[in-house]
Amino acid sequence: MARKDRRRFLTGVLATGAATAVAPAVRAQEMEAAQRAPSALPPTTQVAALETQTPGETPTNRIGGVPGSDFMVDVLKTLNIKYCPANCASSYRGIHESLIDYGGNKMPEFLTCMHEESAVAMGHGYFKVAGKPLMTLCHGTVGLQHATMGIYNAWCDRVPVIVIGGNDLDAAHRPPGVPTFHAAQDIGLLVRDYTKWDDTPVSLQHFAQSMVRAYKIAMTPPYGPVLISLDAGLQQEAIREHGQKLYIPKYVPTSPPQGDSGAVKEAARLLAAADNPVIVADRAARTPNGIKLLVQLAELLQARVIDQGSRVNFPKTHYLSAPATQVASADVILGLELSDFWGTVNNWTDNGDNGVGENQPRIKPGTKLISISGAELLTKSNFQDFQRFLSVDISMAGDAESTLPALIEAVRSAIPNSRKDAIAQRAQAARKAYAEQEGRTKQAAALGWDASPISTARLVMETYNAVKGLDWSIVSQSGNVSNWQNRLWPLTEHHHWIGRSGGFGVGYGAPASVGAALANRDLGRISVNIQADGDLMYAPGVLWTAAKHKIPQLAVMHNNRGYHQEVMHVQRLANFRNRKSNYGADDGPVGTRIENPDIEYHKLAESMGWWAKGPIKDPAQLAPALREAVKIVQAGTPALLNVWTQPR
């Protein structure tokens, strides 16, 4: 029935109204003629009437009722989605118009983006600060193809992003030409391997159910991106209730899944009896409370904690915080939401042996392994983000943060009085090891302190010094600066560090930092982005989006003038093959360097409304430039410093 309504609407738009009373064969001939019509057409009946007759009563609108996309906006408003970063596209023009005109451009507010990948990554970064998902709109075909890498990163990083792809399903009635190039039978196919769920609503009531369902699925741990395919006709036609009043289902959050109680008890027994338990956490702390729970568990056991850094899981300033090498001395390892447990307990050396490298265990034989991970509830076949298979002794499919309260209580019950002194003594050793580690790290940071190009340790610590008295948040991992932020900054709060991209798809850093900065702006925090050069150039238009929507951040370029990971990869392969690598006129293998000419990132940013300065090559110039930039950011303008740096 919706098709019939739509056909009537399109008939008016296409100005072929004269054919309704004639025989089918004649009509077909006329339609064929209409398709071959010259660009200047005689006026339609409707236009002729407007031009020659006295105006009658003005109809409500051309479609004869309330647009379906207005109801869609009503649905979205119940979900309290604050922003909609998106690149405009005709296949969603119906809902676009409803959002800004009917919906008042609030909840969600439309943010103009210049690339769909940027829009998705903004939602990705935003969630990791705000804990709430954003939605984005795109063409279901060409726009979604742009968005895919961003969606894959969100999938791998277990982050909810709601993607709505416009698509005109009705092949007989959609406009020919470009809109038909931009239509598909099944747009979900593009992203089904790395989304939690997708749907194609065929009625407004179906949309209401699907939208609330999509939100609910995305927001149930393990989180993940979802897709709604949104028919253009459904957006543009008037609401027809067909005797049943439309309703909006209420969103009720789903409780996260917990580890099985028997497995929790068995894990507690192993941990309580261990001489040297080690906890490894990757995405364990979904919320600030996750950090508190992990501190409780670690202190109860006096177990050292390796934070792999996909989130802030454990305070870096805590004496139980440990480096990755700590697994070597463990007799029991508890892995919490690890993206790669195999790689946590094994080492792979890229030494070219047999062309594939070499595997070696990092842990002692007989070490007991316990895993709590929601990822086991959400594994698909095609993309290999599930990593190598590892047999563990206890495997719990459940959300780690939600399982921790039960595990803490079970461990408390499982520790016999006879072991309490031995456990307490572990604290002393841990404090000593932590202090020694800190001294070694700082001495390593001192190497090359005055070098030019500027050392990455100096870059990171000068930046810290410029913001240390403020409520700061590091909003990107894209820097590849030898992990100095995580080693030297006092990361204690959940928002201090938002982790990595998930799928390591380059181009995530800049837009995710803008999304995270948007969330921080609303909370009154200053955002710090150590911005890699190659990453920025995938979609630098996001700089304009930040300036346009007054999203301040301090971006400090880690400008090492190359796709440095690839610089090293190609060099390594050349050496394995006894060949001198061809550098051409550059400082590294052909195809890996970003130099000759050097990109003037400060001018790029300036051209898009940022305050910017550079290139800065002398470390002594960095501190004054940072002080200046921080003032600009505090006044509400994004600022970028183009800093020439050491490679890592």
Add this chain to the structure above:
Amino acid sequence: MATSMRYVILAAATILAGFMSRPAAAADAAKGKLAFERNGCWQCHGYIGQGGAAGKTLAPKPMPFEAFNVFVRNSNGQMPPYPKQILSDADLADIHAYLSSIPAPKDYKSIPLLSR
């Protein structure tokens, strides 16, 4: 197993070379800096051998030349080997001279940003 054996041989050769250590008298630090950059050493170890997430610290105080020579020629770890076909003996000696010329860093306690 074959790999483990190669590690043993490499370690033994490195130790032996350490005992036979001699200064690379004719080596030129300035040329070595250029060779360090033109042969990709800086990529993992930084322009002044400071090291980082991708490569170990080489300077100051690099390992004795003979051990350095054995390691660079035969590395079977994360560091790819540099056989003579792609890095001459003279260049390697110059690189070692360059690394030896790099002064010791400040004590971190004397750097305000690190001493907190």
